[in-house]
Amino acid sequence: MAASPSDDVVRNGAPSTSSVIDFLSLCQNLKTTKRTGWSLKGVKNPESIADHMYRMGLMALIAPDVPGFDRNKCIKLAIVHDIAEAIIGDITPIDGVSKKEKTYLEKTALDHMCEVLGGGSAATEITKLWMEYESNFSLEAKFVKDLDKVEMILQALEYEDEQGKNLEEFFRSIAGKFQTETGKAWASEIVSRRKNPFPITDRPDNM
Numbered sequence: 295m296a297a298s299p300s301d302d303v304v305r306n307g308a309p310s311t312s313s314v315i316d317f318l319s320l321c322q323n324l325k326t327t328k329r330t331g332w333s334l335k336g337v338k339n340p341e342s343i344a345d346h347m348y349r350m351g352l353m354a355l356i357a358p359d360v361p362g363f364d365r366n367k368c369i370k371l372a373i374v375h376d377i378a379e380a381i382i383g384d385i386t387p388i389d390g391v392s393k394k395e396k397t398y399l400e401k402t403a404l405d406h407m408c409e410v411l412g413g414g415s416a417a418t419e420i421t422k423l424w425m426e427y428e429s430n431f432s433l434e435a436k437f438v439k440d441l442d443k444v445e446m447i448l449q450a451l452e453y454e455d456e457q458g459k460n461l462e463e464f465f466r467s468i469a470g471k472f473q474t475e476t477g478k479a480w481a482s483e484i485v486s487r488r489k490n491p492f493p494i495t496d497r498p499d500n501m
């Protein structure tokens with residue numbers, strides 16, 4: 295039975311089966327590469343890049359409806375936004391790599407991944423989604439940028455509770471940077487759940 299076209303993009307120039315498997319094998323690195331921020335803090339058994347993107351996808355799935363808001367696009371943005379880290383790894387803000395350099399490294403890696411996929415509409419869509427997230431222009435991009443921060447501080451809270459780590463710097467790094475009401479509300483709830491003795495980050499109105 296012919297597969298029905300996806301709900302938004304009819305695939306043309308579909309990649310060859312071998313290109314698909316080559317691309318997916320590249321993406322295995324997302325499942326095996328631990329998130330650097332936690333490794334640097336000595337977190338035991340830290341999450342992978344894929345773990346992080348998966349929960350962001352779930353966040354987009356359960357986010358409240360907003361008129362004119364494309365939830366499906368947010369789910370796609372979530373599972374694509376760090377895809378280039380399959381090649382360049384997970385760079386943190388304290389690694390001393392400039393934003394310009396990081397963007398260049400990611401786009402070069404993304405272009406290579408899309409070449410491995412054999413180009414075509416799937417590769418084009420992945421590139422478009424990645425560019426949209428990077429541009430932070432659309433409501434969906436702003437929301438998924440917020441989810442990136444929400445997912446990180448929720449994970450930080452869980453490591454603080456489970457492993458007694460003090461991950462205050464992660465909470466400070468996102469204070470005041472939220473762009474959507476939902477992101478701000480979710481972040482405030484997470485911050486409110488932090489336990490003493492760790493200092494409580496700036497109050498929610500500074501989220």
Ligand SMILES: Nc1nc2c(ncn2[C@H]2C[C@H](O)[C@@H](COP(=O)(O)O)O2)c(=O)[nH]1
Nearest residue numbers: 329330331384385386387388463464467
């Ligand atoms: N040591 C710190 N690491 C941080 C901080 N803020 C983010 N990070 C880490 C988290 C990830 O490992 C990586 C970037 O994640 P992306 O999802 O943006 O690719 O950087 C921080 O304040 N300190």
Ligand SMILES: [Mn+2]
Nearest residue numbers: 346375376442
């Ligand atoms: Mn991310």
